[in-house]
Amino acid sequence: MDATVLSASLIPPAPKIHPLPLGGSLLGDLRIAWEMGRNLVGAWCEDDFDSLVTPYRFMGQPGLVVSDPAGVRQVLASPNFRRAAKLGRPLKPLVGDSLLLTEGETWKRQRKSLAPVFTPAAIGGLVPHFIAAGDTLVGRLAGQTRANLSEAFHHTALDAVLRALFSRRADQDGAVLAQIARRYVEGPAHFRLLDFVSRGVDDLTFADGDRRRLGGRWLAAVDAIIDERRIAPRSGDMLDRLLAARDEDGRPLPDQEVRDQCSSMLAAGFDTTSRLLFWATYLLALDPTTQDRVRAEVTAFPAERVTGLDDLKAWPLLRAVLFETLRLYPAAPTFGRQALADGEVLGHPIPAGATVTISPWLMHRHRKLWDAPTTFRPERFLDQPHPWGLEAFIPFGAGPRVCIGAGFALAEAQIILASLLARVAVTLTHERPVTPKASITLGPDHEPDFGLEPIVQARP
Numbered sequence: 001m002d003a004t005v006l007s008a009s010l011i012p013p014a015p016k017i018h019p020l021p022l023g024g025s026l027l028g029d030l031r032i033a034w035e036m037g038r039n040l041v042g043a044w045c046e047d048d049f050d051s052l053v054t055p056y057r058f059m060g061q062p063g064l065v066v067s068d069p070a071g072v073r074q075v076l077a078s079p080n081f082r083r084a085a086k087l088g089r090p091l092k093p094l095v096g097d098s099l100l101l102t103e104g105e106t107w108k109r110q111r112k113s114l115a116p117v118f119t120p121a122a123i124g125g126l127v128p129h130f131i132a133a134g135d136t137l138v139g140r141l142a143g144q145t146r147a148n149l150s151e152a153f154h155h156t157a158l159d160a161v162l163r164a165l166f167s168r169r170a171d172q173d174g175a176v177l178a179q180i181a182r183r184y185v186e187g188p189a190h191f192r193l194l195d196f197v198s199r200g201v202d203d204l205t206f207a208d209g210d211r212r213r214l215g216g217r218w219l220a221a222v223d224a225i226i227d228e229r230r231i232a233p234r235s236g237d238m239l240d241r242l243l244a245a246r247d248e249d250g251r252p253l254p255d256q257e258v259r260d261q262c263s264s265m266l267a268a269g270f271d272t273t274s275r276l277l278f279w280a281t282y283l284l285a286l287d288p289t290t291q292d293r294v295r296a297e298v299t300a301f302p303a304e305r306v307t308g309l310d311d312l313k314a315w316p317l318l319r320a321v322l323f324e325t326l327r328l329y330p331a332a333p334t335f336g337r338q339a340l341a342d343g344e345v346l347g348h349p350i351p352a353g354a355t356v357t358i359s360p361w362l363m364h365r366h367r368k369l370w371d372a373p374t375t376f377r378p379e380r381f382l383d384q385p386h387p388w389g390l391e392a393f394i395p396f397g398a399g400p401r402v403c404i405g406a407g408f409a410l411a412e413a414q415i416i417l418a419s420l421l422a423r424v425a426v427t428l429t430h431e432r433p434v435t436p437k438a439s440i441t442l443g444p445d446h447e448p449d450f451g452l453e454p455i456v457q458a459r460p
């Protein structure tokens with residue numbers, strides 16, 4: 001592929017960067033907490049995009065922002081760091097004691113019992129579900145000349161994960177979950193001041209009634225689906241694999257654990273992938289030349305011909321576009337670790353309890369780590385069969401707690417976008433730029449209508 005003719009100079013929208021750091025005083029810290037509650041990626045300053053490691057104090061507690069790729073890997077691989085518990089607070093009512101939030105031996109055991117659900121062969125077996133979700137999306141959009149694709153992808157990503165997990169559909173028996181998920185993402189998923197000053201997931205939760213109420217309804221809906229499955233015939237989906245999973249002593253997973261793991265896969269799996277679908281489509285609408293080239297790929301090898309993960313190699317540019325989307329708009333923009341004992345990172349002392357902040361948003365736009373960091377240039381990933389080898393690219397994290405669903409998300413996103421782009425050309429209907437606004441995931445600041453022009457397929 002001639003990379004020089006691809007998008008050369010598109011700089012897609014991003015929030016303004018503060019010229020100077022906001023913190024350093026109580027007032028400054030309150031401003032940061034307020035900014036981050038409004039938009040998790042809205043509080044960074046110019047220096048953050050140049051510095052590879054920055055010590056800070058926030059609300060009286062010491063911390064370190066690390067963007068140095070080796071330092072990030074050191075922290076993510078080290079047993080001296082646990083996932084920063086306070087960052088899990090908005091999720092806890094939805095996911096309970098599941099892989100996302102457990103630690104130590106419990107986490108190790110859970111990760112091991114979930115591994116068979118996410119092998120390439122197992123994900124390959126989910127391809128028909130992803131094709132069905134893509135077809136449903138195309139069916140929903142049929143005849144429309146404009147549509148809110150953020151909303152549509154939200155529904156589609158939930159549909160894909162409901163089908164893969166439970167053989168359910170978001171427009172039928174999964175509708176309650178779809179409704180709760182949307183309400184949760186719009187409200188309780190946003191960080192609050194108490195999240196930042198708390199000492200963990202179960203501390204200072206008195207103001208979290210809305211999270212508990214919606215989380216309770218969500219868990220009850222998941223419970224009902226699992227209960228039905230226990231008495232109904234098997235469907236060959238992820239729930240079957242979970243119910244069949246055995247621990248080292250040959251025992252099945254406890255009921256509550258099956259429920260929490262399902263909730264965690266739903267919660268971790270749909271909002272992230274729907275963001276990826278949205279931003280990729282937005283970028284392709286801004287860059288019609290690249291969109292046409294992707295369309296040529298997916299027309300030459302249509303989604304309905306995919307039977308396994310190997311077939312996805314037919315779409316190298318689509319894959320590169322998804323990676324470049326995850327670089328510019330990482331669906332999980334910031335995560336963190338908390339030191340268990342005194343230690344050091346890149347020569348900076350880290351006392352026990354201090355937080356190390358790791359931000360894919362920052363690393364992926366870092367001026368010392370990328371050439372033209374703010375430019376949309378998918379071809380930078382074309383020669384990278386394993387972009388995980390790019391040290392500064394961590395959309396799915398790294399180390400032992402790397403996203404267990406990365407292969408799932410990438411297969412799903414490729415198939416759904418291939419289905420859509422083969423059927424419609426996507427344009428923007430107005431000029432107002434869409435800037436990212438993040439809570440746990442990186443969404444758009446407003447949901448634009450996209451123009452949809454049907455593609456007339458040439459007869460064979």
Ligand code: HEM
Pocket residue numbers: 083099100101111161264265266268269270272273276330331332335336394395396397398400401402403404405406408409
């Ligand atoms: C574009 C899509 C996705 C992105 C960007 C993403 C990103 C991430 C990141 C950055 C982490 C690690 C966070 C940390 O180290 O603190 C993570 C963990 C996790 N993700 Fe994903 N994710 C995506 C899709 C999915 C899907 C589809 C599933 C399940 C079906 C999933 C399930 C999980 C789980 C269970 C964990 C916790 C793993 C552990 O702690 O062992 N994710 N994800």
